[in-house]
Structures are given as structure tokens and as C-alpha cells.
Amino acid sequence: MTPLRPHDLVWLRDPAAFLAAGALPDWADAGWLAQAPLVVRRDRDATGRIPVGIRGRERAQRHAAWLHPDQCASVVSPEEIARAGFWRLHPRRDVLPALRALDHVAARLGLLGYGWGITGAVGFALASGIDVLHSGSDIDLVIHAPAPLPGRDLAALEALLAAHEVRLDIQIATPLGAFALRERLRTGGRVLVKTDAGPVLCDDPWLASCPHC
Incomplete structure (x- = not known):
């Protein structure tokens, strides 16, 4: 497997x-x-x-x-959910802001070229067909970044966060674990990285020798 x-x-x-x-x-x-x-x-x-x-x-x-x-x-996987694009066929697409926003989100992330997927309630609903969504549902995403994000990509992601009435919660997945994009944008450095061994504070989530990682 x-x-x-x-x-x-x-x-x-x-x-x-x-x-x-x-x-x-x-x-x-x-x-x-x-x-x-x-x-x-x-x-x-x-x-x-x-x-x-x-x-x-x-x-x-x-x-x-x-x-x-x-x-x-x-x-x-979240990436398979994103590629399938089932939000376009969802019976409540027109009344759920999270589903309406996904066309623009998918287009912008596609331009950046990273592997990305849909997680959280939206991913669960699209993959299973079980409708757990409501008008206030967030969009949870994961972006796979094996190397540090260049400044232009961070700026593009920051603009994407601000572009919708729906809250986007984006996790950046590195070889060490995953961290919240919003936290990285706020601090410009140290973030809480979720790892298999528990959460750790890290200045560089891509560096294996990062203190505390």
C-alpha cells in the first residue's frame, strides 16, 4: 500500500x-x-x-x-479531491460560498505550480458525498512545498487569502511537517510546525537542523 x-x-x-x-x-x-x-x-x-x-x-x-x-x-488524497473538481457539480454550489470560491482558488493555485489539495469539511463532503457543509464553512487547503517558498509566491498566496469572503486556512506541508500560512505571514519567521512527533517551534520549517525540530 x-x-x-x-x-x-x-x-x-x-x-x-x-x-x-x-x-x-x-x-x-x-x-x-x-x-x-x-x-x-x-x-x-x-x-x-x-x-x-x-x-x-x-x-x-x-x-x-x-x-x-x-x-x-x-x-x-486531498490532491485527488482537488483534481476531480466535484464542487462544480455539487447541488448546493450556488448557495455555499466555499464551493463558489473554489473555481478561483483552483485557478490561482494552478498558476503557482505547487501540488495542493482540499482538506477539512469541504474535502470530506466532496469525497464522501456526505453534505456536512453550511454557509459559514471555511476552505481548508494543503500546499506541498518541498523547498522554501519564494517571496513572489508568498505574496500571491497572501493576496489569495484576502480575495474571498470565505476564510481560507492553508497549511504548507514541508518534509518536516506542516505549518499555517497565516502564521508565517504574520511572524515572517518562526512558526509552529505540526510533525509526527508533535508540534515544534521552528524558524525554518524546511531545515532538518532547525533548533527544536
Whole structure:
């Protein structure tokens, strides 16, 4: 199986077996797990289990869990969600600002040339067909940047953040982990980097020898 990355969506092979493996909240029942994918999160396990998060229909319904690789029936990445462009066909596209904004967002990010994907509630809804969106839904994105972003690209991303009535939350994924674009723009330097070993403060999220990383 191709190594999974944070934000990948995983559908279960056997929801009943997953339920039997550990205590889960009442809302995460077999019916829900048969249709709703799990979200890969950042963590590590010496036995090879996959760190996942279960999300329900409501914002407060979130639960961290572990998944054995043989329980993965199918996987969809944020990049695949972006490439599919299913927001253009969504039945509520005209009434949901987040879906209306995605055409412009996709066009601008395409010009920059980075690999990028849709995460969060929008990604979950587009990949699963489960409509958890509302008029105030944000757009969560991940941009893969193996090398530091040049100033012109940072300026273009900053302009993109300001261009919509919808809030864009962009995570920049580096080989070390991921950080919030807004934080980097605010500080001009040190950011909190989410890694598999936990969050760390880092001046250069691309530098393996960065202090504290």
C-alpha cells in the first residue's frame, strides 16, 4: 500500500471489526463508519498502525483512533479531491460560498505550480458525498512545498487569502511537517510546525537542523 499522508481519507474494509477493536463515541456507529471516511492525522506508532481521526456530522464530533493497514478499503488524497473538481457539480454550489470560491482558488493555485489539495469539511463532503457543509464553512487547503517558498509566491498566496469572503486556512506541508500560512505571514519567521512527533517551534520549517525540530 502506498504510504499514507496526513489528511488522506480512508474508507474502512470492515466497520464492525473497527468498532470491536476499541471504544468509540456513540455517534461513530457502524452505519456512520460504513459511509464516512477516516482522516489520517499526524502521529507515529511503532507497530505500524495508522493514526486516524473520526469526524461526525457536527463540529464537536471528533475522535482520535488507530487503524491497522489491512482495514483500508480505499484511500482518497486531498490532491485527488482537488483534481476531480466535484464542487462544480455539487447541488448546493450556488448557495455555499466555499464551493463558489473554489473555481478561483483552483485557478490561482494552478498558476503557482505547487501540488495542493482540499482538506477539512469541504474535502470530506466532496469525497464522501456526505453534505456536512453550511454557509459559514471555511476552505481548508494543503500546499506541498518541498523547498522554501519564494517571496513572489508568498505574496500571491497572501493576496489569495484576502480575495474571498470565505476564510481560507492553508497549511504548507514541508518534509518536516506542516505549518499555517497565516502564521508565517504574520511572524515572517518562526512558526509552529505540526510533525509526527508533535508540534515544534521552528524558524525554518524546511531545515532538518532547525533548533527544536
